[in-house]
Amino acid sequence: MRTVHATRYITPLREGGSLPAVIEADDDGMYVIKFHGAGQGPKALIAELVVGRLAQALGLPMPDIALVELDREFARTEPDPEIQDLIRASEGTNLGSDYLPGAINYDPAAMQPDATLASRIVWFDAFTSNVDRTARNPNLMVWHRQLYLIDHGAALYFHHDWENAGEACGKPFVLIRDHVLLPFASTIGEADAALVPLLTDEVIDAIVAEIPESWLQGEPAFADAAAYRQAYADYLKRRLQLREAFVQEAIRAHAAHL
Known part of the structure; x- marks a missing residue:
């Protein structure tokens, strides 16, 4: 970075x-x-x-x-x-x-993304447990007629409860039902097949390695920053292995909108 x-x-x-x-x-x-x-x-x-x-x-x-x-x-x-x-x-x-000068907040009534992009974003937010991509607070911007994802501070909410993070890996993300792009996400299964191969263990390890050590202090669940960092990598890899739960939950939630 x-x-x-x-x-x-x-x-x-x-x-x-x-x-x-x-x-x-x-x-x-x-x-x-x-x-x-x-x-x-x-x-x-x-x-x-x-x-x-x-x-x-x-x-x-x-x-x-x-x-x-x-x-x-x-x-x-x-x-x-x-x-x-x-x-x-x-x-x-x-x-x-x-900073995207002139960008505007996304309005689903004014812009309907194609099914491929919508499905990939829905899959991604289910994978990362992002609670903050709803119609009330889309955290999507439109800049030069293209959607941009912003504001992911509310994602990965498992890290507020490390004691139960292992169990959270395999849980469906039921709040996906409130996702602002869910009505357009008709190809979630295809998104899963396309995206998973891109998230290799090496990619995940490299991303987690970028977390500054100064941000990895004061967490009582871990002996040191290295253990804290490794816990993120382990969670993400395990979450992918157990993704059937969140993928099927997203597909069911989309079907309920039809």
């Missing part, structure tokens, strides 16, 4: 629960930054990174992501005390995604 350094705070995006912001970086690019010091903590950033990189490995459309290094002195340019505190608490490594 690329690493950039934040150089200018532009504006907060207050609709996000973690108070993300648009910043400029030393590569002259603009990014939507998610802060590790926000209330949702590093786990939200881990989910953003892992799920985002998995999406890229599968060829799904989403803004590129990068690690963003942040200096606490960055806070001096921001007059809002709340944002100053957030920046100071987030010194070090954060996560950014390319």
Whole structure:
């Protein structure tokens, strides 16, 4: 992954629960930054990174992501005390995604994606247990007439309960019934056949290896960061092996919409 350094705070995006912001970086690019010091903590950033990189490995459309290094002195340019505190608490490594100027929120009434793309996104969100792609909060943007996946901090919710993560591997994702693209996802079985070969053990290991060690601290379920990191890789590999449960649940949920 690329690493950039934040150089200018532009504006907060207050609709996000973690108070993300648009910043400029030393590569002259603009990014939507998610802060590790926000209330949702590093786990939200881990989910953003892992799920985002998995999406890229599968060829799904989403803004590129990068690690963003942040200096606490960055806070001096921001007059809002709340944002100053957030920046100071987030010194070090954060996560950014390319800012898409002029992008608009996805509206299913205005744009119906083709069945292949819709099915692949539904499969992907069932695999990653993404609870946040509903009609109320699609977390999809339209930019240059193309869908883009954004905001994956609520995915991988198994990592909030590591004691039961092993059991969660084989569970269907029943909340897929609320997915905003489910009505268009008529080829989920074909999506499964196309996507699974792309997620080899080597691909998963490489993605998990990108999680910054500073985000892998303070989890009492693991003795060290290496064990914590390995747990993500083990879960994802096992989830793929047991995917029949979430694939069939998604197919049933789609059929219920017909």
